[in-house]
Amino acid sequence: MLKKISVVLGFLIIIGVCTAYYMWTKPAPKAEDIKGITMTAVQLNKEFTADETKANASYLDKVIEISGTVTDVSANQDGGIVMILDSGDPMAGVQCTMRDKGAKVAKGQTVTIKGFCRGNNMGVALNDCVIK
Amino acid sequence: MKKFIIALSILTIGANTGFAQKVMTRTAKISFTATAASSPEKIDAINNEVANIVDTKTGDLVFQVLVKSFKFERALMQEHFNENYMESDKFPKAEFKGAIANMADVNFTKDGTYNAKVGGKLTIHGVTNDVSVPGTITVKGNSYTLKAKFPVTLADYKIAIPGVVADKINKVATITLESNLTQK
Numbered sequence: 001m002l003k004k005i006s007v008v009l010g011f012l013i014i015i016g017v018c019t020a021y022y023m024w025t026k027p028a029p030k031a032e033d034i035k036g037i038t039m040t041a042v043q044l045n046k047e048f049t050a051d052e053t054k055a056n057a058s059y060l061d062k063v064i065e066i067s068g069t070v071t072d073v074s075a076n077q078d079g080g081i082v083m084i085l086d087s088g089d090p091m092a093g094v095q096c097t098m099r100d101k102g103a104k105v106a107k108g109q110t111v112t113i114k115g116f117c118r119g120n121n122m123g124v125a126l127n128d129c130v131i132k
Numbered sequence: 133m134k135k136f137i138i139a140l141s142i143l144t145i146g147a148n149t150g151f152a153q154k155v156m157t158r159t160a161k162i163s164f165t166a167t168a169a170s171s172p173e174k175i176d177a178i179n180n181e182v183a184n185i186v187d188t189k190t191g192d193l194v195f196q197v198l199v200k201s202f203k204f205e206r207a208l209m210q211e212h213f214n215e216n217y218m219e220s221d222k223f224p225k226a227e228f229k230g231a232i233a234n235m236a237d238v239n240f241t242k243d244g245t246y247n248a249k250v251g252g253k254l255t256i257h258g259v260t261n262d263v264s265v266p267g268t269i270t271v272k273g274n275s276y277t278l279k280a281k282f283p284v285t286l287a288d289y290k291i292a293i294p295g296v297v298a299d300k301i302n303k304v305a306t307i308t309l310e311s312n313l314t315q316k
Binding site: 061077080082095116119121 | 158159161178182183185197198208210214225
């Protein structure tokens with residue numbers, strides 16, 4: 001009886017340790033693995049401008065498959081590629097930070113990318129983006 | 133006619149400087165570390181998507197931080213940060229609104245590095261506190277770099293640390309900020 005209990009207990013401990021290890025080392029979710037919400041940069045900006053609380057509830061942390069025209073490409077302080085998609089409001093373009101530092105995008109290009117929506121600060125921001 | 137032209141040019145210049153006194157960026161960087169001395173794991177994160185507006189005339193400053201933009205090395209840590217500590221679904225933004233208190237010592241039109249005292253209201257996790265933060269402002273032509281490093285006591289913003297991890301997370305997080313702005 002005692003033997004049985006210790007076998008079961010040992011088994012449970014192994015499962016527990018494995019789960020904990022898996023949880024602890026699990027990788028960050030990738031945009032390409034998740035089905036995105038398809039929309040244009042103009043549409044997304046419109047929703048955030050109309051009702052930010054509602055838009056946050058719908059889009060925060062969600063993957064968005066966004067399309068638009070690149071109006072600016074720059075690098076952030078850590079060398080990340082940041083592009084701005086035309087949202088119809090020149091003061092609040094949709095800002096997309098690419099996951100890959102070697103991502104090739106050019107001003108004037110029309111692109112479709114996938115990324116995680118992080119909210120609205122002077123324009124909607126997406127990060128961990130990949131080119132579709 | 134001459135007077136009219138002079139008046140017009142004064143107006144235009146006035147309008148131009150009026151327009152150009154505000155500079156902004158959406159790629160300022162804020163990082164923090166909250167690693168306790170006894171923690172084997174580093175608890176730190178970086179946010180490269182901070183928005184910052186500076187009024188070079190009045191010294192007014194605004195920083196807007198999307199909490200969900202903080203990136204951790206471990207995905208699980210990032211999840212816990214958002215769900216358990218910052219409750220970022222409820223409070224997606226942190227914000228600082230304030231001004232340079234010693235504008236007399238800072239000259240945005242002359243190259244150099246100036247010590248700035250910044251005071252204002254810092255909102256994190258839905259809680260607003262008055263803060264005073266020292267920093268530096270470097271002016272080089274039409275580019276400005278703002279830097280600051282300051283402590284934030286988590287309890288001041290009602291961020292609770294559960295007992296199990298109390299020895300891993302420092303009760304005071306150190307925030308490091310750098311914002312590069314260019315007058316266009």
